[in-house]
Amino acid sequence: MAERSAFLKDIRTALDASSAGERSASQFPAVFSQPDVSGTIAEINSRSAEDQQALLARFQESGTEIRLQVHCAADSAAAAAIIADIARDAEPEFGTDKQIIQHAGRECAALNLAELLAGEEMTVHSVVPGDPDARDKTEASFIGITVADWGIAESATVVQITEPGKARSTSLVPSIHIALLPIERLLADLSELQALLQNQPPASSYVLISGPSKTGDIESHIVYGAHGPKDMHVVVITGRKSV
Amino acid sequence: MKAPDAPDYRQGARLGLASKSLQKNLKTLQNRFGRGAFKEWSAPADPGQRERVKQRRMDILEHLDAVLALLADRVEENGGRVFFAKTAEEAVKYCVEVARQGDVKTIVKGKSMVSAEIGVDAALHREGIEVLETDLGEYIVQLREEAPSHIVAPSVHLNRRQVGRLFTEKLGIPYSEDPPTLTMAARKALRTKMLTADMGISGCNIACAETGRIGLVSNEGNIRMSTTMPRIHVALMGIERVEATLAGQLETLQLLIKAATQQKLSGYVSFTGGPRQSGDIDGPEEFHLVLIDNGRSKILADPEFREVLACLRCGACLNVCPVYGRIGGHAYNATYSGPVGAVLTPLLYGVNRHADLCKGESLCGACLDVCPVNNDLPRMLLALRYKLAYGDERWQTRPHKPFEAFTFKLWRLAVSNALIYRLLCKGLSILQQPFIKENGMITRGIGPAGEWTRDRDLPPLARRPFSKRWRQRKEGKSAQRRDEVKHG
Numbered sequence: 001m002a003e004r005s006a007f008l009k010d011i012r013t014a015l016d017a018s019s020a021g022e023r024s025a026s027q028f029p030a031v032f033s034q035p036d037v038s039g040t041i042a043e044i045n046s047r048s049a050e051d052q053q054a055l056l057a058r059f060q061e062s063g064t065e066i067r068l069q070v071h072c073a074a075d076s077a078a079a080a081a082i083i084a085d086i087a088r089d090a091e092p093e094f095g096t097d098k099q100i101i102q103h104a105g106r107e108c109a110a111l112n113l114a115e116l117l118a119g120e121e122m123t124v125h126s127v128v129p130g131d132p133d134a135r136d137k138t139e140a141s142f143i144g145i146t147v148a149d150w151g152i153a154e155s156a157t158v159v160q161i162t163e164p165g166k167a168r169s170t171s172l173v174p175s176i177h178i179a180l181l182p183i184e185r186l187l188a189d190l191s192e193l194q195a196l197l198q199n200q201p202p203a204s205s206y207v208l209i210s211g212p213s214k215t216g217d218i219e220s221h222i223v224y225g226a227h228g229p230k231d232m233h234v235v236v237i238t239g240r241k242s243v
Numbered sequence: 244m245k246a247p248d249a250p251d252y253r254q255g256a257r258l259g260l261a262s263k264s265l266q267k268n269l270k271t272l273q274n275r276f277g278r279g280a281f282k283e284w285s286a287p288a289d290p291g292q293r294e295r296v297k298q299r300r301m302d303i304l305e306h307l308d309a310v311l312a313l314l315a316d317r318v319e320e321n322g323g324r325v326f327f328a329k330t331a332e333e334a335v336k337y338c339v340e341v342a343r344q345g346d347v348k349t350i351v352k353g354k355s356m357v358s359a360e361i362g363v364d365a366a367l368h369r370e371g372i373e374v375l376e377t378d379l380g381e382y383i384v385q386l387r388e389e390a391p392s393h394i395v396a397p398s399v400h401l402n403r404r405q406v407g408r409l410f411t412e413k414l415g416i417p418y419s420e421d422p423p424t425l426t427m428a429a430r431k432a433l434r435t436k437m438l439t440a441d442m443g444i445s446g447c448n449i450a451c452a453e454t455g456r457i458g459l460v461s462n463e464g465n466i467r468m469s470t471t472m473p474r475i476h477v478a479l480m481g482i483e484r485v486e487a488t489l490a491g492q493l494e495t496l497q498l499l500i501k502a503a504t505q506q507k508l509s510g511y512v513s514f515t516g517g518p519r520q521s522g523d524i525d526g527p528e529e530f531h532l533v534l535i536d537n538g539r540s541k542i543l544a545d546p547e548f549r550e551v552l553a554c555l556r557c558g559a560c561l562n563v564c565p566v567y568g569r570i571g572g573h574a575y576n577a578t579y580s581g582p583v584g585a586v587l588t589p590l591l592y593g594v595n596r597h598a599d600l601c602k603g604e605s606l607c608g609a610c611l612d613v614c615p616v617n618n619d620l621p622r623m624l625l626a627l628r629y630k631l632a633y634g635d636e637r638w639q640t641r642p643h644k645p646f647e648a649f650t651f652k653l654w655r656l657a658v659s660n661a662l663i664y665r666l667l668c669k670g671l672s673i674l675q676q677p678f679i680k681e682n683g684m685i686t687r688g689i690g691p692a693g694e695w696t697r698d699r700d701l702p703p704l705a706r707r708p709f710s711k712r713w714r715q716r717k718e719g720k721s722a723q724r725r726d727e728v729k730h731g
Binding site for chain 2: 003004006007008009010011012013014015016017022023024025027028031032033034035062066094127128129130131134135138139152154155157162163164165167168169172173190191193194197198202204205206207208209210211212213214215216217218219220221223225226227228229
């Protein structure tokens with residue numbers, strides 16, 4: 001604590017505010033004031049099905065710029081079929097067998113992937129909170145399936161809030177990342193996300209993911225798959241049959 | 244890289260100018276990201292954003308002690324530990340102590356400028372700890388035992404053949420000059436390290452006091468790896484890299500990304516600020532936030548330079564600077580290069596020691612135009628020059644070149660007295676005759692003039708001085724007018 005007070009005192013001295021004693025955030029409401037987001041929240045809540053379709057179109061368009069592959073599925077069964085095809089076509093990058101790790105929770109459970117892929121020599125793991133083997137399973141998997149808390153149309157971003165069962169490594173360590181995104185969770189832009197996050201206690205960790213991992217460090221030549229996934233798919237669950 | 248050796252800016256600049264790959268790559272980089280940033284600002288989606296962020300950054304600096312106190316409280320509430328490091332040495336000592344206590348053998352780093360500023364790697368090496376950079380560009384320069392030459396693109400001075408030879412030598416792969424092949428080789432080599440390292444060290448792009456979460460930006464995913472997989476995460480941050488609210492943090496991160504790479508968002512923008520929560524299967528078991536002053540409160544105290552602490556470290560000023568664009572980052576011989584480095588490096592490491600930097604920049608103003616937070620770097624460069632010319636107590640500068648100052652004093656005398664000025668010009672125009680070559684220029688001067696003519700020609704004084712021509716012209720005109728009046 002002594003280090004802390006001396007450290008902060010030096011800053012106060014630099015600011016010519018040393019006489020005042022330790023200053024706290026509550027003394028400066030203007031600096032820490034939160035923007036009023038009620039209008040933004042109301043707008044998010046009042047979105048019609050057409051509005052959501054428009055956001056989806058924008059999400060898809062932004063996705064093409066960053067090599068994000070966006071698929072639409074009417075329901076979980078359709079989503080599962082898309083994922084199964086990806087799993088069949090792709091080859092494991094590290095190791096030889098095909099293992100898949102998915103987030104816990106109803107969206108992933110509803111895919112019934114294990115059943116769908118039964119007899120195809122593929123193993124489907126789920127992230128079980130507290131499972132001591134979860135890390136090994138993640139490292140052994142070539143596909144990670146996650147559930148997005150929100151999607152941002154403007155930048156083709158999926159937002160993931162860490163919780164037990166929704167691990168950080170699922171979207172990071174496997175070579176292919178597939179995110180499930182229910183259409184009603186689509187937001188227009190970053191300010192809408194900020195409005196929603198502002199109204200809840202901060203999670204221990206959260207991440208905004210836009211497309212596959214990439215680098216341009218060798219002569220500005222863009223290469224996908226630097227350290228994270230080489231390929232990223234978003235399967236939007238639209239809740240209705242596509243036309 | 245801590246307290247760099249007495250730098251030879253001129254020699255570094257000459258090396259940069261002579262390097263073909265540097266010239267080519269810097270041109271590509273500037274054409275793409277420099278022009279890209281100007282294009283971004285020419286039609287902004289939110290025209291008031293840059294000014295708004297700047298105002299807020301200055302407001303945060305004004306209340307920095309209160310903002311940092313809240314940040315520290317929130318991180319501690321979340322189970323993290325906060326260390327207040329007054330100096331680079333204290334910060335390094337703390338990192339070493341954390342590594343020792345955690346029985347750390349291998350450390351993976353996610354790109355952090357401040358880690359280079361404090362020189363933490365060398366101290367960890369001395370402990371027998373393996374320290375690996377994971378950003379591809381940083382990894383390449385680390386393998387070459389070089390310093391990064393750009394804030395965002397550390398290996399911009401190298402071409403693919405140099406990287407190919409390096410990887411053949413260090414990673415034992417067959418020679419290739421194909422960027423995807425080389426990237427995959429690094430991916431493979433670093434993956435095992437990132438999955439098995441005991442500790443990860445990251446920087447902090449912008450922290451948020453209210454949520455107690457630091458924000459980290461990357462495209463490669465290496466920063467997420469380094470902050471998720473090892474059991475200890477140490478985040479290093481300069482005290483100025485903080486916002487008060489989540490809204491401020493998100494907006495500033497977005498502006499940083501726009502200025503740096505013109506992406507809508509980087510591939511990964513991650514937020515973290517504590518150890519894993521119960522039930523989580525990944526994330527670190529220990530989280531340490533090291534708040535580093537290391538000369539920043541001194542900058543904060545000087546109203547002339549406080550503004551430089553609003554810097555987002557986007558690298559945009561490097562991407563437009565005509566000087567950086569020719570000489571490259573190594574010439575600056577410091578962690579921070581380019582226009583922002585020319586201001587920051589002297590302020591952090593000593594104005595006398597890095598006297599060349601502020602004098603090398605051209606003051607063309609491109610860095611001010613492109614800066615996302617409108618930092619007036621040209622003004623600060625001039626302020627540094629002033630301190631070097633006349634001496635300054637706060638920054639402990641002594642008059643840098645007394646002879647030059649004396650010459651300018653004489654010059655002031657000459658130009659403020661018409662007779663002396665005319666005599667001086669006359670004298671010089673006679674003295675210069677033997678030096679004028681066939682092209683009508685002075686190509687080799689003597690004494691201090693030799694410095695000028697080493698790299699370019701000096702135009703000689705005009706045969707008929709301007710003052711004479713002007714007088715004759717005026718006399719001619721009035722004579723003409725008199726004639727007109729007479730005949731009109």
